[in-house]
Each structure stands twice: as C-alpha cells, then as structure tokens.
Amino acid sequence: MLVLGAASGSAGATEFDLRGFADLRLLRAGAEKAWQHGGLGKFRWDGGGDTPGLLAVPQELSLVGSVRPVPSVSATVHLRVAPDQDTVVDAIEAFARWRPVSTSAWRFSVRGGAFFPPVSLENDGIGWTTLWTLTPSAINSWVGEELRTIGGEVSLTWRGETDRITLTGAVFGWNDFAGILVAYKGWGLHDRFTGLFEHPRLADEIGVHSNTPNPKTTQMFSEADDRPGVYGGITWSRDDAARVTMLAYDNLANSNASKGQLAWRTRFLSVGAEVPLGDAFTLLTQAMAGDTTLAEGQAGQSVTDFNAGYLLLGWQEGDWRLAGRVDLFATRERGPRNRVELSEHGHALTLAVTWRPRDWLRVTGETIRVNADRAQREIVGVRREQTETQVQLGVRVLF
Amino acid sequence: MLRAIGTVLSSAAFTACLSFVAYWSLGGRAVLSQNAAGLSVRVTDASGHGADGAVVVVRPESGSPPAVTVPTAPVTIGQTNERFVPLLTIIPVGGSVVFGNGDRTNHHVYSFSPLNRFEMLVPPDAVSAPVVFDRAGVLAIGCNIHDGMIAHLYVADSPWTATTDAEGRARLDGLAPGRYKVTVWHPRLRPGRGEPEVTVDVTAAGGSAALQLTLTPDRRRGPDRERAPY
Numbered sequence: 001m002l003v004l005g006a007a008s009g010s011a012g013a014t015e016f017d018l019r020g021f022a023d024l025r026l027l028r029a030g031a032e033k034a035w036q037h038g039g040l041g042k043f044r045w046d047g048g049g050d051t052p053g054l055l056a057v058p059q060e061l062s063l064v065g066s067v068r069p070v071p072s073v074s075a076t077v078h079l080r081v082a083p084d085q086d087t088v089v090d091a092i093e094a095f096a097r098w099r100p101v102s103t104s105a106w107r108f109s110v111r112g113g114a115f116f117p118p119v120s121l122e123n124d125g126i127g128w129t130t131l132w133t134l135t136p137s138a139i140n141s142w143v144g145e146e147l148r149t150i151g152g153e154v155s156l157t158w159r160g161e162t163d164r165i166t167l168t169g170a171v172f173g174w175n176d177f178a179g180i181l182v183a184y185k186g187w188g189l190h191d192r193f194t195g196l197f198e199h200p201r202l203a204d205e206i207g208v209h210s211n212t213p214n215p216k217t218t219q220m221f222s223e224a225d226d227r228p229g230v231y232g233g234i235t236w237s238r239d240d241a242a243r244v245t246m247l248a249y250d251n252l253a254n255s256n257a258s259k260g261q262l263a264w265r266t267r268f269l270s271v272g273a274e275v276p277l278g279d280a281f282t283l284l285t286q287a288m289a290g291d292t293t294l295a296e297g298q299a300g301q302s303v304t305d306f307n308a309g310y311l312l313l314g315w316q317e318g319d320w321r322l323a324g325r326v327d328l329f330a331t332r333e334r335g336p337r338n339r340v341e342l343s344e345h346g347h348a349l350t351l352a353v354t355w356r357p358r359d360w361l362r363v364t365g366e367t368i369r370v371n372a373d374r375a376q377r378e379i380v381g382v383r384r385e386q387t388e389t390q391v392q393l394g395v396r397v398l399f
Numbered sequence: 400m401l402r403a404i405g406t407v408l409s410s411a412a413f414t415a416c417l418s419f420v421a422y423w424s425l426g427g428r429a430v431l432s433q434n435a436a437g438l439s440v441r442v443t444d445a446s447g448h449g450a451d452g453a454v455v456v457v458r459p460e461s462g463s464p465p466a467v468t469v470p471t472a473p474v475t476i477g478q479t480n481e482r483f484v485p486l487l488t489i490i491p492v493g494g495s496v497v498f499g500n501g502d503r504t505n506h507h508v509y510s511f512s513p514l515n516r517f518e519m520l521v522p523p524d525a526v527s528a529p530v531v532f533d534r535a536g537v538l539a540i541g542c543n544i545h546d547g548m549i550a551h552l553y554v555a556d557s558p559w560t561a562t563t564d565a566e567g568r569a570r571l572d573g574l575a576p577g578r579y580k581v582t583v584w585h586p587r588l589r590p591g592r593g594e595p596e597v598t599v600d601v602t603a604a605g606g607s608a609a610l611q612l613t614l615t616p617d618r619r620r621g622p623d624r625e626r627a628p629y
Contacts, residue, residue, distance in 0.1 A: 015504055019624060066628065071507045071520055071544055076628075101509050101543040103516035126627050159511060162590030238590055240615035279616045359624055398624035 020063040030388035038204035044190035062127040072100045090195025111153045132323035133352040137310040144193035150174040168233040176224040176253040179264035179292025183304040186344040187329040225257035243274045266292040284312040302335035321354040346372030362396040435573040436605040449567025453585040457559035460578040464557035467491035473529040481622040483550030495529040507543035587614040
C-alpha cells in the first residue's frame, strides 16, 4: 500500500493542509442482505448470498483538505473514494468557518456549507470516524445516512475558569427527505455515510409490497418545499471532567410537498455525555428520540417514532484502546392499519480492540452482534427476528 | 539552591524550564537572611503518588514575601509540533514572555484571562514581541487555530516558588525562621476545589510540609492524524 505523508504548507499568507486515510477491511459479513443492496440487514456488507461470507474490501480513501486564507477563516472539504458509492468520488462535507480570536470570555464562530450537525460525541475522528470502534452506534450510523446541515450555523461559547457553555443554532435546507431510511428500513450499524450527491438504495421490500419495480433509490440532500429547517443545541463541558450536549432538530419539511417523491418531516432530540473515569477509562453515552412524518393529514399519513441509545465504555493505555458498546434501538410506525408494519426493536453489542503501533497506522478488530425484530422482513420471505454477527479487521493508513 | 523541575513535554522543554528557574533563583538569593533555612515540600495526588509539576509557593504567614527579582530577558514559550513547550512556565511579577514558533504553520496565541488579555499572530520561525505580566496569578494560553494547544503561565509574587519533581518534591531555601503559608497549584487541579494550603513553622534547622491534591485525569494529547483537524 502506498503510504502518503500529510501535506501542509503556505503560499504567502494562505495556509493549506491535506490529510486523510485509506481503509482496508477483512470481514466476515452477516448473511442477511445489507441495506445498501436493497436488503433489511443492519450492516454495511453482506456475504452476497444467504450465508455469511468472508470479504476483503478496499473500503475507502478519504481526503480532508483545508485552506486558511487568513488565520480566522478556514475552508474544509472531505472527499471520499469508495467502491460502493454512486460515483467514484463523492463529497461528505464541504464548509467554511469563521472564528475570530477573542480575548473576552465570549467567543463566536460561524460555519457555512455542508457539514454534520453537532450531534455526536462519538465521531470526533478525521472524516467523522470514531476512535473507539470501526462502526459507530446506531444513532450515529443514522446521522451519517440521512443528516447533513446544508446551510449556516452560529455558535457562541462562554468560557469560564473551568467551565464552557456553547450555544449553537443553525438554519439549513436540502434535508427534506431525512427520515425515509429510518422509517423504511430501520436502524443500521455501519460507517457508510451518504455522500452529498448520492441517492441511497431503498429496501426492495418497498417495491414488493407496492408492486412496483426494484431497485429503488431515494433523494437525500435535496429541497422539496423551499422551507428551511432549524436546530439548536447547548453543550457544557468542564476541564477534563465531563461534557454534556443536547441538540433539538427539526427539518420543518412540508410532508405533503413533492419533488418526485414526498418530503419527510423529521425532528428529534438528542442528549449525549462523555465522562472520563480515571486516567484510562471513558464513558460515552447518547440517547435520541424523534419522529418522522409522511403525508401529514392525508389518508396515507405515516408517522414513525424512532428511539435509540447507546452506552460505550472505553479504555486506553499507550497504543491500545478497548471498547465495549451496547446499543438499543426501536421504531414504531403509526400508519394506516392495512399497511405493512414498519416497526422494529433491537439491540446490539459491539466489542473492539484498536492498536496504534505507529502514528500513521491503526489496526482495529471489531465484532458486532445485533438482534432485531422487524415484521417488514416477512414480506420478502425473511424471518422477522434476525440475529447477525459481523467480525471485521480494519487496517487504516493515516496520512 | 532553589530546586525546581517544571512539568515538561520534552527534554528540550525540561532544559529550558530548569535553566529558567535556576536563573530566577539567583535573584531570590539576594533576600536571604544570614541564618536562612530550607523547607522541604512533598505534594501527592489523591492516591498518595508524588504529584509532578505542581507549583509550590511559600509566603510569610503575616506580611508580604520579599520582592521578586525580575530577569531582564523575557522567557520563551515555544510552539513545537503544535504544542506549547513547556506546558508550564513560572515567571515573577513584572517578568515577560515571548512566543517562538518552531512549526511550519501560523499560531494565533491568545489568552482571555482577566490577568492579562492578549492575542498575537506568530508566523512560522518567528518570535513574538514580549508580553509583560505585572499581576500575580495563573493564565491559560491557547492557540485560536489549533484548539488542542494549551500552556499555563504562573506569575509569582514570591521568590520562594518552585515546581515539584517526578517524586512530587520541591525544596525552597533561604527562608528565615518563622511561620509560613505553603500553597500549591497544579494544571490538573480538580475544578472548584481551590488551592490547598498549609501553615508550617520553619526553624534554623529547616522545615517540611506535605500537601495532597485531587487531580483530574491527564488527558493531554498532541496533534494526532486520527483526529479531526477542525
């Protein structure tokens, strides 16, 4: 494998930086067809048949470039090359940030462009990856699937002697179809974040029960009603002691507006916390509750409540990290009685061990066992309750 | 001799900090009395282990400490590999600091501490203008471009100021027999707990003091390719 070095430098007053990673995976995939392939499986990959399969996958090459024309302004783009996306290259995030230096207790910053909302304490690695595991929690797998702030965000931080409080607010568009995936296929556990220009695959069951052709895809980062959405959040942190964050999100979509397909009104509340325990342990937890609505007030109205939470205990010592995580997740659809039941409930246990023998190399072994009960599976001849295990060895070369 | 070892991130920082404190101790000697004695201080964490890099300050129980001697040259806080080096610097009231950028990237050094608010852009290979600190206290210093960078500056109003070694020990010489207050500060002092303080008697034969700190976990980290740069 080609090992690249991070590139940074300056041309006049402008500074630039290019870094990223290449990811290889050796994995034993689950038997159930993955969601990306039109199935109702919970993982990114499947065995390609009805049995688990062993796969070696050049998963992705991610490049994160930034330019800083003046010290207070930066522009960042995250591009991904992956074999399982619509185009060879897609963008995951692209945004500019202005954060002037402040010598008072107050500091503000402004972001504009396309970026993940500040909902995850888990995904603080380069390219929105997680440091503890290869696969993020069900909550943040979904955030990667369906959420992107395409708009502007303002943050105001108060900095005390030991405490910090940040208020964040955003106005955004082009997220009127967020909610369709969690409603139509349920929660997932994967690191396959939707590219800004992608049209994710819908479950083939949709075509089967509606007697329409498959495969089907959906718009994702698109505007249907010309009505912006909003979110607001607050984060409190105390030096090396704890961090607690809360975000309320509402895309304010008109669920009767159509742009080739109906929009989804999606809103949720997310609360997360990170607590260091001694020198080596970290506790991470997050809970989310929300709903997504289609065709409000119409005969075909469908409301899906979605709820999930996780608890992760991590241990780090030197080059080694261990993590154990428990995920709980559920959806409950409140739609017409004569329609397919789209509700589900499930749980997952994830164990991961990570070794960083070099600054440029990360090796992670991970296993996930997920159990989910989803009646929708029976439409395509799959038993409604499935228990799947995925084992991965990930080699990530960082540059 | 004043014995002090700063909390350091590298051997270069260790050398710089040590040489600075040694220089400052020459000023402290000017106020020694004829029958000066030494005070040995041991600082431990909550589990009884020696607390490295704690700042120990000794002041008379009544009255003010002797005046500090201000070095003519500023102390340098460097920036290397997107870290401030050293992490902790002690200067006397009236002393000054310059920031030397050894990286290939700009650093926008600032402090919003009420003690001294300042900000300055330090280009690669440049050294900033000196910043004078004329009030005692502790400042946190950061970089507006690289959020992970932090340094602590302790501005001391007593010549009897030292940092503990790896065993949590510090020795302060040149104290006249009498009663003193010993306070200790640490960059990882648990928020809201205040600075521990004890009162000790120093005789012609010397004295000793022991203090215990409750410290937060050491979560410092330098730049990491695995972490988001923004």
